[in-house]
Structure formats: structure tokens, C-alpha cells
Amino acid sequence: MIASSAEQLKQLTLAFERFTRRFKVTEATAAMSNSLNALDVQALLFIDDHPGCKLSDVARHLQVAPTTMSSSTDRLVRRGMIERQRPETNRRTVALTLTQAGKDTVAGYMEGYHDACSAMLEPLDPAERADFVRLTLKIAQHET
Amino acid sequence: MIASSAEQLKQLTLAFERFTRRFKVTEATAAMSNSLNALDVQALLFIDDHPGCKLSDVARHLQVAPTTMSSSTDRLVRRGMIERQRPETNRRTVALTLTQAGKDTVAGYMEGYHDACSAMLEPLDPAERADFVRLTLKIAQHET
């Protein structure tokens, strides 16, 4: 049976809403063990993806006030996860990079994601897995 | 070229970490317009999925303290999103259900997810879309 496009989309939406919820809980659990709050974790992941980014970049991406990100940065610096640097090219800004401890922490989160993804693939047979991964990557690449 | 299973999984993980981050920001934006915080939104979505569930069910699922969930429930009731009921079968518990306003709000979030999913399918051709949806559903069903 072939579902209509609209029906397909609806089902896909439900599935992804669940995936997201699942991942979020996974993340919250991991965060707890590092005593980091949700925002700090998101910031850490973003900085991992954008080394040397400005504080305001993170704030904009995570949709929080600059002051909130400043506090988050304080916490992450205090815990030795990231470093603040004043670039000579523009000394108003603060460039953020992960320390080794920060990288290790991110690796821990990634491991959690990794396990969750592994569980996702479980019900598929090898050919299906290959298809699913291929299509997912095609989508991810398109997102920039 | 066929990637190894381990490599596949690694790439899938990266892709899903991004998807989750994207969805989370989408959600945060929608939440802001309803002036609901992240926890309250997650609670709303869970109650939509489990009508009549107990407060402690939500707390356990979202990995927060019962008192925190109680506060969240207060807020959602105050905003007319959900209703508390004392079931006759066990009057210690509180059964939570969405009001019409709550359902409308959830529908709004779902619309956001819907749009995001729609964008995801865009780079795929019709046959690929069908495959991707089929495999995603197979995974989702397996998750209970």
C-alpha cells in the first residue's frame, strides 16, 4: 500500500517528534551527570561545531539573551570546559573554544547520541540500514 | 562505495545531532510565542501522547523531580492548557488531560515539526521519500 504524500508527511512528523523527545531525554540524563544545564550543553555542542565563534553567535543560534549566554559562558569557563579569548582583530568580541575537558565532555554526549542511533538502526536489516543512512545523509548535507 | 557499519553509524549520529538541535530551536521559538518554557512544552507533548496519564508518569519520562512537575502542572493549568483530575480508582494520583486550548497549542507545535519535516524531504525524489518514511516508521514503531 502506498500512502499519500500528505499522510506520509504526517506520519514522519509524529516519528520525528518522538525521536527528538527521546534524544532530549538522553541528553538531559547525560547533562545531569556533568551537572550542566540544558543551555550549557547546547552551547558546548555549538562551540564544538564552530570553534572560535563569538559569544553573540552562540546567543543568536540558541535564541537566548546575550546576558544569558554570558552567564552560561561564565559557568562553562569555571568548570574548565571552554576558554574565552579576545581576538586582536576585534577586541570587543570574545572567541570561544573548547578545552580538552570540553572536548571530552562533548565526546561523552556524542556517545549517548551514538547509542541512541545504534538502537534506532536495530529493527532494520542491513540493506535497509544502508538506505536509511544514505537518505539521512542526503538530507543532512542539504541543510548546510 | 559502501561505507562500513561503524562509519555509517558515526555519520548517522552527526546527522541526528544536527536534526535534534534544529528541532529544538524550532521548538524554543514556538514556545516563546506562547511564553511556555521548555519543560512545559515537553509535558504538553507527552500528555497529548498519553491522555489521562499520572503526574508522576510525566515526571519520570522527562527526568525531573515530582515537585518540578507539580509546578509545571500549576503553570499549564493556570494557562488553561491542561486539566487535573482525581480518578475515583486512585485518589492519590492526578490524571492530566489537554484542554481544547492545549490541543490547539500542541497542533501549533506539530505544525512547526511538520514544516521542518517537509523541508527535510525536499532534497529527496519521490521514491526516496517513500523509502525514508517507510524506514522511519519502522524504527518509530519499534520504539513503542
Added chain:
DNA sequence: ATTGATAATACGATATTCGTATAATTTAAG
């Protein structure tokens, strides 16, 4: 050189989360 714009932070007000103690109800034991 001065004015205006940009980037981050200090500080205080409000809101959130959580631990402890408490109240209400159910279950189990005597």
C-alpha cells in the same frame, strides 16, 4: 576628535528547579 554603533558584562528583578517536610490516600500486616 567626536559621535554613533557594536559586543560583552554587572547587577537586580523575576521565575524555575529541587530537596525536605507534610497531607491524603491506598495497601499490607497483625
Added chain:
DNA sequence: CTTAAATTATACGAATATCGTATTATCAAT
């Protein structure tokens, strides 16, 4: 049947987080 123990949710206060406003430092432009 009565009492003790367990379960479920909440009240309250302490610690923390978020955000708006004001401030400082730097850069850009006239």
C-alpha cells in the same frame, strides 16, 4: 478492623537561571 508502611502529590524555602537595563570597552565613520 486497626495500624503501620508505602505511594502520590503538594507547600515551602533555598539555590540557581534567565532576562532587561545600565555600563564599559572597542571599533567605525564623519
